[in-house]
Amino acid sequence: MSIDTKNVAEDALADLRGRYLTFFIDNTCYGIELLYISEIIGIQPITHIPGLPAYFKGIINLRGKVAPIIDVRLKLGQEERAYDDKTCIIMVNISDMQVGLIVDMVADVVSMDDALRNPPPDSGARTGDRYLSSIANVAGKVVLNIDCEKFFQSDLRPY
Amino acid sequence: MAIDPSMEPMLEVFIYESTSLLEQLDEILLEAEKSKSFSDDNINEIFRTMHTIKGSSAMMEFTGISTLAHAVEDVFFILREDSSRLGSVGEQLFDLVFQASDFLKTEIESVQNSGEANKDPSAMIAELKHLASIMRGEAPAAAAPDAAPADAGSQPPPSGDPDMVRIRVFFEDGCQMENIRAFMLISQLKELCDKLESIPANPESDSTCCSEIIKNGLLLDLKPSGSLDDVIHSIENAVNIKTYEIVEDAAAPSAKAAEASAPAAGGEPAAAKPAAAPASPAASTPAAAAAGKVKQSLVSVNQAKLDQLMDLVGEIVTSESMVVGNPELRGLKLDNFHKSARELRKLTDELQDVVMSIRMVPLSGVFQRMNRIVRDMCKKLDKDVDLVTEGGDTEVDKTINEAIGDPFMHMIRNSMDHGIELPEVRLQKGKPAKGRVTLAAKNIGGEIVITISDDGQGLDTAVLMKKARENGLLTKPESEYTDKEIFGFIMLPGFSTNKEVTEFSGRGVGMDVVRQNLEKVGGTLSIDSKRGEGTTFIIKIPLTLAIVDGMELAVGNSVFTLPITSIKQSFKLSDGGQLVTDTDGSEMIMLRGQCYPLIRLHQIFGIDTQVTDLADGIIMQIENSEKVACIFADELLGEQQVVVKPFPKFLAKYEIKQMGLSGCTILGDGSISLILDANNLLSSYR
Numbered sequence: 001m002s003i004d005t006k007n008v009a010e011d012a013l014a015d016l017r018g019r020y021l022t023f024f025i026d027n028t029c030y031g032i033e034l035l036y037i038s039e040i041i042g043i044q045p046i047t048h049i050p051g052l053p054a055y056f057k058g059i060i061n062l063r064g065k066v067a068p069i070i071d072v073r074l075k076l077g078q079e080e081r082a083y084d085d086k087t088c089i090i091m092v093n094i095s096d097m098q099v100g101l102i103v104d105m106v107a108d109v110v111s112m113d114d115a116l117r118n119p120p121p122d123s124g125a126r127t128g129d130r131y132l133s134s135i136a137n138v139a140g141k142v143v144l145n146i147d148c149e150k151f152f153q154s155d156l157r158p159y
Numbered sequence: 160m161a162i163d164p165s166m167e168p169m170l171e172v173f174i175y176e177s178t179s180l181l182e183q184l185d186e187i188l189l190e191a192e193k194s195k196s197f198s199d200d201n202i203n204e205i206f207r208t209m210h211t212i213k214g215s216s217a218m219m220e221f222t223g224i225s226t227l228a229h230a231v232e233d234v235f236f237i238l239r240e241d242s243s244r245l246g247s248v249g250e251q252l253f254d255l256v257f258q259a260s261d262f263l264k265t266e267i268e269s270v271q272n273s274g275e276a277n278k279d280p281s282a283m284i285a286e287l288k289h290l291a292s293i294m295r296g297e298a299p300a301a302a303a304p305d306a307a308p309a310d311a312g313s314q315p316p317p318s319g320d321p322d323m324v325r326i327r328v329f330f331e332d333g334c335q336m337e338n339i340r341a342f343m344l345i346s347q348l349k350e351l352c353d354k355l356e357s358i359p360a361n362p363e364s365d366s367t368c369c370s371e372i373i374k375n376g377l378l379l380d381l382k383p384s385g386s387l388d389d390v391i392h393s394i395e396n397a398v399n400i401k402t403y404e405i406v407e408d409a410a411a412p413s414a415k416a417a418e419a420s421a422p423a424a425g426g427e428p429a430a431a432k433p434a435a436a437p438a439s440p441a442a443s444t445p446a447a448a449a450a451g452k453v454k455q456s457l458v459s460v461n462q463a464k465l466d467q468l469m470d471l472v473g474e475i476v477t478s479e480s481m482v483v484g485n486p487e488l489r490g491l492k493l494d495n496f497h498k499s500a501r502e503l504r505k506l507t508d509e510l511q512d513v514v515m516s517i518r519m520v521p522l523s524g525v526f527q528r529m530n531r532i533v534r535d536m537c538k539k540l541d542k543d544v545d546l547v548t549e550g551g552d553t554e555v556d557k558t559i560n561e562a563i564g565d566p567f568m569h570m571i572r573n574s575m576d577h578g579i580e581l582p583e584v585r586l587q588k589g590k591p592a593k594g595r596v597t598l599a600a601k602n603i604g605g606e607i608v609i610t611i612s613d614d615g616q617g618l619d620t621a622v623l624m625k626k627a628r629e630n631g632l633l634t635k636p637e638s639e640y641t642d643k644e645i646f647g648f649i650m651l652p653g654f655s656t657n658k659e660v661t662e663f664s665g666r667g668v669g670m671d672v673v674r675q676n677l678e679k680v681g682g683t684l685s686i687d688s689k690r691g692e693g694t695t696f697i698i699k700i701p702l703t704l705a706i707v708d709g710m711e712l713a714v715g716n717s718v719f720t721l722p723i724t725s726i727k728q729s730f731k732l733s734d735g736g737q738l739v740t741d742t743d744g745s746e747m748i749m750l751r752g753q754c755y756p757l758i759r760l761h762q763i764f765g766i767d768t769q770v771t772d773l774a775d776g777i778i779m780q781i782e783n784s785e786k787v788a789c790i791f792a793d794e795l796l797g798e799q800q801v802v803v804k805p806f807p808k809f810l811a812k813y814e815i816k817q818m819g820l821s822g823c824t825i826l827g828d829g830s831i832s833l834i835l836d837a838n839n840l841l842s843s844y845r
Contacts, residue, residue, distance in 0.1 A: 047831040048717065050764035051818040052810065059807065061825050068807045097809045155812060 019111050020136075022143055023090065023103040025073055030103075031110070031136070031145040036092045040106055043087045060089070060100060067091065069100040075151075076131075094152050110143070112136045117145065173215050174271050175459050180208045181264050182527065188260070189530050192253045197238060205256075206235045212263065224266050227280035230287040231259050237294050255286055257535070323354070324387060327376040328394060328403045341377045344394070351390050354382040462557065465518055472507075472514050473802040477825065479507055480799050508800075520560050522600050522609075523551035528564065529571050529598060536575045543582050543593045544575060550600035555607050559700055562680045563609070566673040570611045570696050571596060573670070578615030578694050588691070590614065606838070612695035618688040620645045646686040650674045678811055707803055709824075711796035711832065712779070714760045715768035718832040719792070720801055720824055725837030727780040727787060729795060732773045748778065748789045755780065758790045758840060763819070768793055786841045799826070803834060817843060 013035070020031035021040075041062070046069050048058040055074035059066050069089060074080055081104075089100040117134035133147035187204055191197045197205075213228035234252065262280055269275060328344065345357050358378035383390045394403050483500045526548040533546040555563075579585075579594035586592050600609045620642055627633055627648045633640075650670045674684050682700035709720035710729075730750075732738070737749040738757070746757040757778075761768045770776045770793040777795045781788055801824035806815055821836035 045830060047823070047833065048766075049806075049810070049815060049820070049833065050766075051815055052813050056810075056813075059823060059831055061829055061831050064825065066804050066807055066823055066825070066831065068809050094809075097807065099807075099809055155809065 018113055019109055020143065020145060021090065021109050022107040023088070024105045024107055025076065025078065025103060029107060029141055029143045030072075031112070031143045032090065032092065032101075032148060033145070034109060036094065036148045038091045038093050038098065041089045041091065041100075043083045043089060043102070057102060062091070062098070062100075065098070067098045067100055069102060071102045073102070073104070092148060094148055095156060099152065110138050112138060112143070112145075120144075170219065170270070170274070172459075173219050174267055176215065177212050177263070177267050180212060181260055181267070182524070184208050184260055185257075185531050186527055188253060188256060189534060192534070195249075199239075202235055202239050206232060206239055209235065219270075221266070221270065223278055223280050224263060227259055227262060227284055227287075230280075230284040230291075231256060234287055234291050234294070237291055252290060254538075255283070255290060257531075259283055259287070323380055323382050324390075324405060326379045326381065326390075326394070326403055326405050328379065328400060329376045330372065330400060341372055344377070344400075345379070347393055348379065348381065348390060351384060351393060352381040353384045354380075356380045465514075465557070468514055469518065472511055475507055476511065476800050476802060479503060480826075481828070484797070484799070518557050519554040520557050521551060522553050522555060522560065523548075525560060525564050525567060526551045526598055526600075529567055532568055532571055533575065533596065536572065540575065541581065542575065542579055544579055545593055545595045546571075546598065547595060548598045553600040553602055553607060555700070559607070559680045559682075562676055563682075563698070563700070566676045566684075566698075567598070567611070569670065569673045571598070574611065574613035574615065574694065574696075578613040578617075580616055607698075607700045609698040609700070610695055611698070612693055614693040617690040617692055617694055618646055618649070618686070619690060623648050643685070643687075646688055649686070650684065678808070683816070707801060707834070709799060709801050709834065710779070711799055711826075712760070712777070712792035712835075713794040713796050714764070714792050715766040717764070717766055718796065718826065718830065719760065720799070720832045720834045721779060721781070721790075722834065722837065723798070725781045725783065727782045729777055729779045732778060738773055750780075750789075756788045758788055760790055760792050760835075770794070781837045781840065783838050783841050788841050790835075790840065801826070801832070801834070819843060 016033075016035045019034040021034055021037055022029050022031045024030070044060055046058040046060055049056065052058075055071050057069045057071050059068050071080065083102070086105040087102060088106045089102055090106065092099050092101055116138060117136045120132040120135050131146050131151045132144055133150070134145045136143045136145060184205060187201050191201050209228045209232040213225045213232060216222075216224035216228065234256075259280075262278070262283060266278055269278075328341075330341075341357065341359075345355065349355050356379070358380070359372070381390065391403075391405075394400060483504070488496070529548070530546055533544055536542070537544050574596050575594075579596070580588070580590075582592040585594065594614060596611070596613045598609070598611055600607060602608075623645050624637060624640070627645075628637070632648060632651060650673070677684050677698060677700070680700060682698055685697045685699075686694065687697065688694040707720075708723040710723060710726060712719045712721055732748075739747045739749050739754060741747060746759075747754045748757050757773075759771075760766070761771070773791060776791055776793050778789050778791055779795075781790055803822045804824055805822050806820075816836065816839060819836050819840035820833050821839070822834045823831050824834055826832050
């Protein structure tokens with residue numbers, strides 16, 4: 001029986017692999033591997049915590065659990081903008097911890113196999129580029145895939 | 160060997176019981192080793208412990224455990240007879256018994272994890288036997304009790320007495336209380352016999368032998384005073400007897416009989432039965448019965464259930480606040496409602512206290528384990544170290560208690576291995592040859608502060624710096640590093656100052672793991688060290704699961720909770736008190752002739768608010784054991800009980816606690832309030 005459950009779990013994981021949630025910041029389309037995402041919630045009251053980098057908007061109450069929220073715009077070094085009804089929080093699981101990402105708008109879930117994805121060019125300096133795992137072209141649309149590990153690296157250990 | 164599902168609950172009890180027994184055993188051994196002798200009480204206690212483990216493990220069919228326990232029991236059996244025999248083996252005995260205790264612990268752990276115990280203790284048993292034979296004198300004469308293994312086979316009716324008869328009696332199925340029935344039968348038969356012994360012995364005092372009697376029957380070795388027929392007749396007439404048989408060939412009884420044999424051997428003159436071993440696994444002996452009597456009225460509870468209970472209580476507290484503080488009730492005159500609400504509040508308070516107290520366990524258990532580690536390391540490292548523990552009665556939450564065991568072990572090992580020098584070196588340095596590691600716990604203002612200090616060589620900042628440089632860990636010019644920051648290096652992953660990896664430390668994972676484990680329960684670790692004088696690790700663990708009474712303070716759009724315990728008073732500036740500004744421009748409040756520093760919450764937390772004039776807001780005077788200060792907020796919202804939640808682990812890198820915030824809490828309306836930490840506020844903003 002345990003073998004069966006293991007297989008089911010593996011199948012489920014395999015299902016998620018290669019699929020990406022796309023979202024927009026301004027007119028740029030970004031993707032995050034579905035594997036990392038636990039849910040998408042609407043914008044809600046955020047309690048600010050002093051003493052954190054500006055891109056930490058604070059913490060929210062997610063059904064009794066407290067989760068920190070990061071504004072992706074600020075993390076990527078862009079201008080902050082007022083939240084509207086399209087603004088969403090994508091809850092991401094990283095190293096067994098939950099973090100929310102504020103994005104302008106969630107777009108779609110798309111499958112991308114390896115052939116579609118190209119490594120990002122080594123352009124160096126700009127903030128944001130160093131978080132990318134690949135750049136894909138899906139149906140004529142350019143998607144910048146964010147590497148979650150890299151994205152949160154500065155917030156996780158080691159110091 | 161798979162465990163029968165029906166044994167599952169028994170397995171849990173077995174694990175629980177054996178673990179606590181083994182812990183006791185360690186305690187006794189350490190004590191005895193210090194005084195280099197066993198008191199009679201200690202010997203009996205160890206004997207009983209081993210006997211119980213032997214019995215219960217045999218019942219669970221863990222033969223490895225039971226045979227080893229048996230071998231240890233044998234050794235202590237000899238000691239019990241004549242404790243002076245300890246002299247002939249001395250230290251060796253302690254080492255061996257400690258090893259045996261460790262073996263049993265790992266086996267029980269493996270039982271817990273996989274339900275199996277397969278390691279072979281035969282080497283250890285051989286050593287124990289060897290030891291036993293030394294203790295008995297070079298030639299283990301027939302006069303000494305033989306330490307032969309349990310399966311020495313049968314227990315024949317004492318030979319040389321042809322009148323002895325062995326009778327096996329089975330009671331009716333399901334007649335219950337077999338032990339009592341056995342006892343009744345025995346007392347009846349006693350009148351008819353010159354000599355009567357039963358297996359199990361003393362069934363009346365131990366109800367656990369019921370199953371044994373059901374399985375193997377009651378064995379009676381008797382010598383009838385009249386004819387055997389009288390006895391048989393009496394058995395036939397006794398109530399609830401299903402069958403009986405006279406075991407003719409005592410030399411070849413069934414395997415079952417062997418298993419059930421000989422509990423009484425311990426009490427019998429050993430000379431009479433050279434081959435009889437105090438063996439019987441599941442059967443009970445007087446010793447086991449005595450152990451049963453001291454059982455306290457304790458219930459062991461699954462921890463997950465306790466966690467759930469705690470969560471539920473937290474929810475109740477929150478929803479109670481939601482009901483009582485419901486905005487829809489505002490402006491209504493509800494005398495009865497408020498009376499009932501107060502009653503409810505009183506009950507929830509009580510409930511909370513009880514639940515909290517259930518979860519609290521003293522630290523002494525963890526401290527005790529450290530004694531053991533220090534002892535072992537002393538031997539292996541040839542160092543002489545005393546472990547001094549203080550405040551073992553400090554109580555912490557169970558989860559915390561579990562989480563800090565490993566970190567303590569690492570830190571003590573570090574202190575012993577790297578900190579304390581060899582005795583010769585210590586003498587050269589003018590220190591006493593005997594090193595000292597102090598483990599002290601204190602409860603200070605809602606935080607448990609535990610210090611682990613040694614009087615060893617201390618940390619060498621130069622070496623640490625060099626190592627950090629080699630590993631490329633430096634992020635700023637070397638001269639800018641403070642001592643504290645340099646000490647902090649040892650908590651980085653992969654950082655070890657020991658040149659060689661030893662059995663105990665040097666791989667550089669230790670302190671990193673320590674820090675991570677402590678952070679899991681919201682604790683912090685700091686290091687203080689003086690070259691040549693020693694190192695101190697300071698651990699601070701908040702009472703994370705606590706529910707606190709707090710005052711809600713509004714500052715701009717934010718709500719803060721200030722624990723009531725740290726509030727001295729609250730007042731408005733207009734009530735008296737005066738703003739004073741010193742030469743640096745820092746503000747102070749003059750109150751009844753005393754000056755207190757003023758902390759403006761909106762300023763230190765960078766919050767936009769309309770209320771910046773002291774006269775418009777509220778001033779709370781806060782205190783800890785050392786200092787008093789005033790904090791300024793916009794408005795006092797009221798009192799509420801809140802459940803403290805730690806900040807998300809994700810934010811662990813940022814030292815929010817240093818900002819004067821100890822955690823957060825979810826208010827009745829679902830919004831989050833940050834909990835102010837008076838200690839940090841007082842120390843960081845002067």
